[in-house]
Amino acid sequence: MFHENLVSLRKINQMSQEELAEKIGVSRQTLSKYETGEALPDIEKCKILADIFDVSMDDLVNYDKAANGLGVPPKGKHIFGMVKVGDKGQIVIPAKARKVFGIEPGDNLIILGDEAQGLAILMEKNFLKLMQGEE
Numbered sequence: 001m002f003h004e005n006l007v008s009l010r011k012i013n014q015m016s017q018e019e020l021a022e023k024i025g026v027s028r029q030t031l032s033k034y035e036t037g038e039a040l041p042d043i044e045k046c047k048i049l050a051d052i053f054d055v056s057m058d059d060l061v062n063y064d065k066a067a068n069g070l071g072v073p074p075k076g077k078h079i080f081g082m083v084k085v086g087d088k089g090q091i092v093i094p095a096k097a098r099k100v101f102g103i104e105p106g107d108n109l110i111i112l113g114d115e116a117q118g119l120a121i122l123m124e125k126n127f128l129k130l131m132q133g134e135e
Contacts, residue, residue, distance in 0.1 A: 002061045003037040005072050009053040009060075010035075012071065024048045050075075093121075 010020050021031040024045050033039035041049065050057045055072050063072045073079050080094040093103060101123065103109070108124035122130075 001064055002040065003035050004065065005060055005063055006049065007035045008065065008071055009049075009055065013053060020052070023052055 010017070017028045017031050017035070021028045024031070024041070025048075026041075026045065030039065034041055046057055046060060050060045053060070053072070054074050055063075056075050059072045059075075065071055067081075070079055078097065078100060080097040083091045083094065085091055097103070103123065110122045110124055110127045112120040112122065114120075
């Protein structure tokens with residue numbers, strides 16, 4: 001997955017292999033080996049790559065585009081997968097999303113909508129802070 005993510009991110013950011021190689025301090029040939037999966041960068045180079053592309057190191061290395069249907073998300077942004085709306089309008093929030101955002105049973109969530117942009121789900125406590133101008 002790493003090499004596929006690297007190629008995708010480089011192309012999305014319209015960088016040549018030469019440009020990216022220079023930014024991370026390796027030769028174009030070494031970068032080419034990263035992109036073909038023949039070699040892996042050390043942890044320092046991975047951190048630099050993640051910073052250049054504004055993605056998490058975990059997503060750079062492990063993100064599975066085939067499973068999620070979209071490219072690597074920017075740092076702090078998440079794609080948790082797709083959920084199906086039940087007969088009564090209920091959805092199940094994926095476990096990883098609940099863990100990342102600390103959502104516990106019994107928590108109140110605020111659903112906001114914009115007809116042009118879609119829906120947003122906020123934790124009640126965060127929404128109240130936002131409305132009070134604390135964040």
